[in-house]
Amino acid sequence: MEKFDVIVVGAGPAGNAAAYTLARGGLSVLQLERGESPGTKNVQGAILYADALEKIIPDFRDSAPLERHVAEQRMWLLDENQTCTGVSHRDARFSQQPYNRYTIIRARFDRWFSEQVKRAGALVICETTVTGLLKDDAGKVIGVRTERAEGDILADCVILADGANALLGERAGLRPAIKAEDMALVVKEVLFLPKETLEARFNISGTQGVVIEIAGNVTHGMVGTGFLYTNKDSIAIGIGCMLGDMKRQQLTPYQLLEGLKRHAAVQPLIDGAEMKEYSAHLIPEGGYRALPQLYGEGWLVVGDSAGFVNAVHREGSNLAMTSGRIAAETLIALRQAGKPFSAANLAGYRQGLDESFVMADLKKYQGVPELLHENPHILDLYPRFVGDAAREILTVDGAPKRDKQKKILGELARRRSLLGLLGDAYKFWRAFR
Amino acid sequence: MNMLAEPLLPSVNVEEKLFQDRYRVDVGRPHIKLRDAAVCTACAAKPCTVCCPAGCWRAVEGGGIDLVVDGCLECGTCRLVCDEANVDWNYPRGGFGILFKFG
Numbered sequence: 001m002e003k004f005d006v007i008v009v010g011a012g013p014a015g016n017a018a019a020y021t022l023a024r025g026g027l028s029v030l031q032l033e034r035g036e037s038p039g040t041k042n043v044q045g046a047i048l049y050a051d052a053l054e055k056i057i058p059d060f061r062d063s064a065p066l067e068r069h070v071a072e073q074r075m076w077l078l079d080e081n082q083t084c085t086g087v088s089h090r091d092a093r094f095s096q097q098p099y100n101r102y103t104i105i106r107a108r109f110d111r112w113f114s115e116q117v118k119r120a121g122a123l124v125i126c127e128t129t130v131t132g133l134l135k136d137d138a139g140k141v142i143g144v145r146t147e148r149a150e151g152d153i154l155a156d157c158v159i160l161a162d163g164a165n166a167l168l169g170e171r172a173g174l175r176p177a178i179k180a181e182d183m184a185l186v187v188k189e190v191l192f193l194p195k196e197t198l199e200a201r202f203n204i205s206g207t208q209g210v211v212i213e214i215a216g217n218v219t220h221g222m223v224g225t226g227f228l229y230t231n232k233d234s235i236a237i238g239i240g241c242m243l244g245d246m247k248r249q250q251l252t253p254y255q256l257l258e259g260l261k262r263h264a265a266v267q268p269l270i271d272g273a274e275m276k277e278y279s280a281h282l283i284p285e286g287g288y289r290a291l292p293q294l295y296g297e298g299w300l301v302v303g304d305s306a307g308f309v310n311a312v313h314r315e316g317s318n319l320a321m322t323s324g325r326i327a328a329e330t331l332i333a334l335r336q337a338g339k340p341f342s343a344a345n346l347a348g349y350r351q352g353l354d355e356s357f358v359m360a361d362l363k364k365y366q367g368v369p370e371l372l373h374e375n376p377h378i379l380d381l382y383p384r385f386v387g388d389a390a391r392e393i394l395t396v397d398g399a400p401k402r403d404k405q406k407k408i409l410g411e412l413a414r415r416r417s418l419l420g421l422l423g424d425a426y427k428f429w430r431a432f433r
Numbered sequence: 434m435n436m437l438a439e440p441l442l443p444s445v446n447v448e449e450k451l452f453q454d455r456y457r458v459d460v461g462r463p464h465i466k467l468r469d470a471a472v473c474t475a476c477a478a479k480p481c482t483v484c485c486p487a488g489c490w491r492a493v494e495g496g497g498i499d500l501v502v503d504g505c506l507e508c509g510t511c512r513l514v515c516d517e518a519n520v521d522w523n524y525p526r527g528g529f530g531i532l533f534k535f536g
Contacts, residue, residue, distance in 0.1 A: 254445045278451060279536065280510070282508050282509050282513075
């Protein structure tokens with residue numbers, strides 16, 4: 001039976017970052033991907049964070065398929081009265097190279113990343129689903145089982161980069177079952193428009209792009225958010241809600257998406273666009289408190305499979321790439337020191353993560369999932385209030401401003417008691433400090 | 434939950450959306466199965482019929498479930514929302530299933 005130093009399961013950002021770094025570090029690497037080619041099973045908004053990729057491939061900008069650099073970020077609160085209240089941040093420095101964030105199309109980007117992995121010396125095999133992990137009598141992971149005939153393959157270490165569903169770890173007893181309460185379901189469409197039309201609608205030119213993050217009652221009281229990103233000649237639009245909420249109500253995900261697309265603030269931006277793909281994906285949004293065991297005898301878990309998502313800042317792919325890189329660096333250092341890939345030695349992976357932004361950010365927001373789960377009104381009452389208050393203030397109708405102010409505050413008091421307001425403020429501060 | 438808002442949202446034919454997607458269907462080898470059809474019939478809530486983003490799960494007359502996985506987007510939602518753990522969920526064989534053009 002063939003044996004490798006490391007088998008990487010999955011060719012998303014985490015798996016590719018790990019396989020690339022390992023191959024460059026001189027280890028023999030087999031990467032298995034179930035898709036026809038890398039990227040055909042993967043879904044993301046998608047925003048690429050240059051910093052995380054630069055630390056792996058410093059000159060990625062020379063060859064990676066990038067759509068637009070993010071020149072402007074908008075944050076919108078939408079509600080069913082067709083209001084849109086928000087802030088925009090456009091900074092000329094975001095349009096100076098080297099750019100910090102890019103929109104990408106994952107099927108294209110992942111294929112490019114995989115080419116770099118192959119060039120670095122890893123063996124990449126697609127169209128192969130890993131169905132289980134092989135263990136020795138002591139319980140150490142020693143390889144993987146694939147669906148192919150004689151499909152068992154051995155390795156000194158297996159990196160699980162198998163994505164949000166994390167079936168392999170669960171079935172091998174390495175982690176508890178994933179809970180609906182910790183996962184968000186996102187549905188997305190890619191809408192094509194002529195480049196000139198798109199640039200005129202978003203007030204952009206060259207490679208400039210706009211990112212819109214959306215909250216408010218478009219999720220109909222469920223904990224969730226929406227997004228709208230500009231690619232070169234297409235728009236990615238999507239909406240996601242926590243599955244724990246979604247299973248307790250009667251709106252389908254595609255109805256929610258249709259509601260977002262028809263919102264008065266969104267519809268003119270996508271008017272006349274041609275929809276060329278509809279997709280769906282889970283995002284692990286349980287945060288720090290939902291993290292599984294991250295390593296053990298002969299195995300490591302990276303990216304979405306480990307639950308590395310900063311839901312507050314809508315970041316995931318950078319945590320994925322960084323965790324993949326740190327996992328690989330841990331293995332390379334152990335191999336160079338002649339040490340085995342035992343659980344005790346692989347603890348260095350956790351240490352590396354702890355010293356990085358990955359764990360720092362996950363820890364910082366560890367109270368947020370619980371806050372939103374227990375206080376769903378925060379994403380409903382306040383956005384709605386902001387919209388109503390703005391409309392009151394901006395409607396010039398002869399009423400004195402003091403009366404308007406009184407009316408707004410009275411309305412807030414009607415919707416939430418002073419104690420409730422103070423309680424929310426305190427809980428908010430605790431979760432986000 | 435704001436149930437009153439429901440009528441405000443349009444009904445959507447998800448098949449029209451899925452028509453834009455590329456698949457290589459593994460004919461005769463569905464990757465998702467019911468463990469026990471009777472459990473679905475006895476289930477009143479049927480969250481799978483609401484949450485599945487591809488509309489693969491349909492309630493049928495008599496209280497049962499009709500599951501057709503050809504349009505599956507392989508997200509894993511049905512497995513997680515089923516309180517009865519009645520979903521036998523696997524990824525399709527390598528190369529089969531949804532093939533995202535953009536992702």
